[in-house]
Amino acid sequence: MRTVTVVGASLSGVYAARELRAQGFDGRLVIVGEEPHRPYDRPPLSKDFLTGKADEEQLALTDSEEIAELDAEWLLGVRARGLDARGRTVLLGDGRTVSTDGVVIATGASARRLPGDALTGVHTLRTLDDARALRDELADGPRRVVVIGGGFIGAETASSCTALGHDVTVVEAAPLPLVPQLGPEMAAVCATLHRRGGAALVTGTGVALLHGGAGAGGVTGAMGVTGVTGVELSDGRLLPADTVIVGIGATPNTGWLAGSTLGLHDGVLCDDGCATGLPQVVAVGDVARVGGRRVEHWTSATEQPRVAVRNLLAGRTLEPVRAVPYFWSDQYGARIQFAGRRNDGDTVRVTEGALAEGGPAEGGFLAVYERDGRTTAVLSVDRPRPFMRARRALMRAASEVESAVP
Numbered sequence: 001m002r003t004v005t006v007v008g009a010s011l012s013g014v015y016a017a018r019e020l021r022a023q024g025f026d027g028r029l030v031i032v033g034e035e036p037h038r039p040y041d042r043p044p045l046s047k048d049f050l051t052g053k054a055d056e057e058q059l060a061l062t063d064s065e066e067i068a069e070l071d072a073e074w075l076l077g078v079r080a081r082g083l084d085a086r087g088r089t090v091l092l093g094d095g096r097t098v099s100t101d102g103v104v105i106a107t108g109a110s111a112r113r114l115p116g117d118a119l120t121g122v123h124t125l126r127t128l129d130d131a132r133a134l135r136d137e138l139a140d141g142p143r144r145v146v147v148i149g150g151g152f153i154g155a156e157t158a159s160s161c162t163a164l165g166h167d168v169t170v171v172e173a174a175p176l177p178l179v180p181q182l183g184p185e186m187a188a189v190c191a192t193l194h195r196r197g198g199a200a201l202v203t204g205t206g207v208a209l210l211h212g213g214a215g216a217g218g219v220t221g222a223m224g225v226t227g228v229t230g231v232e233l234s235d236g237r238l239l240p241a242d243t244v245i246v247g248i249g250a251t252p253n254t255g256w257l258a259g260s261t262l263g264l265h266d267g268v269l270c271d272d273g274c275a276t277g278l279p280q281v282v283a284v285g286d287v288a289r290v291g292g293r294r295v296e297h298w299t300s301a302t303e304q305p306r307v308a309v310r311n312l313l314a315g316r317t318l319e320p321v322r323a324v325p326y327f328w329s330d331q332y333g334a335r336i337q338f339a340g341r342r343n344d345g346d347t348v349r350v351t352e353g354a355l356a357e358g359g360p361a362e363g364g365f366l367a368v369y370e371r372d373g374r375t376t377a378v379l380s381v382d383r384p385r386p387f388m389r390a391r392r393a394l395m396r397a398a399s400e401v402e403s404a405v406p
Contacts (some may be wrong), residue, residue: 001101001280001313002027005090007080008106008253009033011041012285012301014061016104017070019309029072030098032090034107036077037128038062043298045131046156047330051163052135056128080107083260085278102312104305105257105268105276105283109250109296114148119212121228122244125157134245138164143242145169146231147199148207150177150191152329154247158199159331161245168199169239171231173206181327181338185348186367186379190336192359197332206234210244250296252287267294272320274308280315282308290321297327324395334360335384339391340377342369348379352386366390 004020006013009031017031033039040059048054062070075092082091083103090098111124123134134157137143143166147158150172161168170177176187177194194201211230231239252267263269263277267289274282274290285301288294303323311317326339346369353365364382368375368390375394380387 001025003030003098003100004028004102004104004312005030005032005098005100006104006106007032007083007090008104008108008285008287009035009037009039009074009076010106010108010285010301011039011061011298012108012288012305013104013106014039015302016106016284016305016309017072018066019305020104020313021070023309023313025309025313027101029070030090030100031072031074032078032080032092032098033074033076034079035127035129038067038074038076040128042126045128046125046153047160049131050125050135050138050157050160059128080256083257083262083281085260085262085281088280102280103282104308104312105281105287106285106305107253107256107287109252109286111246111250112248114207114210114246114248119210119226119228119244121242122210122246124246125153126250134243137243138166142166144240145243145245146171146239146241147245147247148231149247149249150174150194150201150203151247151249152178152327154245155194155331156329157245157247158194159197159333162198162332166243170194170199170201171205171207171233171239172201172203175204177201177203181342182379183342183344183346183348183369189355189359190331190381192357193332193334196359199332202233202237202239205237208232208234211238250286252289252294254287265289271317273311273317274304274321275311275317280312282312284308295325297325299323299326322399324391324398326391334364334381337380337384337387337391338377339387340369340375340394342377343371346371346376353381353383 039061044054079093081093111126145161145166145168147154147170150170158168158170179187209232212226213229228244254264268283270290272291284304286296307319307321329336348369350365350367354361360381366380366383366386369377378390
């Protein structure tokens with residue numbers, strides 16, 4: 001294999017590039033990135049970067065020394081528009097082509113948008129440019145902020161906005177935020193963080209319409225684009241808004257692969273080892289549906305590349321991804337950590353710490369999810385050491401189960 005192309009200068013993309021060199025690939029390495037920026041870390045965008053505690057230099061995933069060691073050809077600010085598997089060619093949006101022997105697909109996902117969000121003052125938060133625009137707007141003075149979506153991005157952004165002194169309302173269509181991830185009992189516990197942090201939480205109703213116009217928070221721009229002035233809910237309520245942040249999930253970036261014969265269904269379909277249906281093509285990170293699951297978490301993006309690259313260089317799947325899912329979220333001064341796979345019907349109990357007034361007591365808590373006497377997942381709020389012990393136990397148990405499978 002003389003040339004490998006990593007499509008996506010993302011977290012998983014740069015980890016794949018590192019693994020290629022670490023596992024002995026010494027040929028031509030090409031990294032294609034749609035954004036003009038070198039790879040950067042996304043989690044701080046909704047937290048320290050938004051509040052001004054971190055600058056762009058601190059987001060960087062690579063430095064000049066590593067860039068030199070990778071010895072890669074960086075094609076940044078250009079979008080991949082196609083994959084010609086028969087001709088082993090990556091087609092670029094500017095008309096160029098890259099002939100390649102192997103491909104790592106690491107194109108990530110894009111924030112979902114709402115109809116009408118062309119109004120000024122309506123933001124998503126997925127990229128560095130998104131975060132720059134939102135941070136600049138929030139620096140203009142106190143604003144009425146409506147965050148649509150109570151997932152991790154929405155909750156973290158709401159937390160940052162309240163810390164900056166803005167009036168914040170979070171709108172969640174489900175009865176509670178984070179129910180799919182945490183289950184109803186623990187979702188209710190974590191929902192209290194919004195109230196304690198000073199944000200209003202509106203649940204059980206969706207968004208019908210975004211309102212715009214001239215006036216405070218709705219200034220008409222030079223091109224005739226009006227600013228957002230309010231969010232109309234499905235139940236008829238109207239929330240005044242100067243800034244709206246849409247955090248309703250993400251869509252995997254697979255459009256450029258249409259017609260490539262790759263299996264696509266909410267991501268690039270892969271086996272348990274990140275290998276696709278095409279020889280010498282693997283996928284990692286938010287765009288990859290590995291073994292039937294697409295997981296949008298930092299740890300997946302950093303753990304999958306090692307396995308994917310090994311299988312790519314071998315030309316077949318030698319090893320599956322065995323990671324136990326793990327994610328964390330920082331909200332209103334509290335750190336939420338979760339590991340494992342919760343299923344409907346699991347029981348949950350607090351094993352350390354306590355709850356108070358429907359939320360975490362001072363000092364936080366550790367909770368375990370169980371089914372048939374077996375721990376399936378663990379959750380903690382501000383209990384990092386006990387959580388890490390419980391997480392390691394989960395990983396050992398998962399490894400033992402996999403080793404026992406013939």
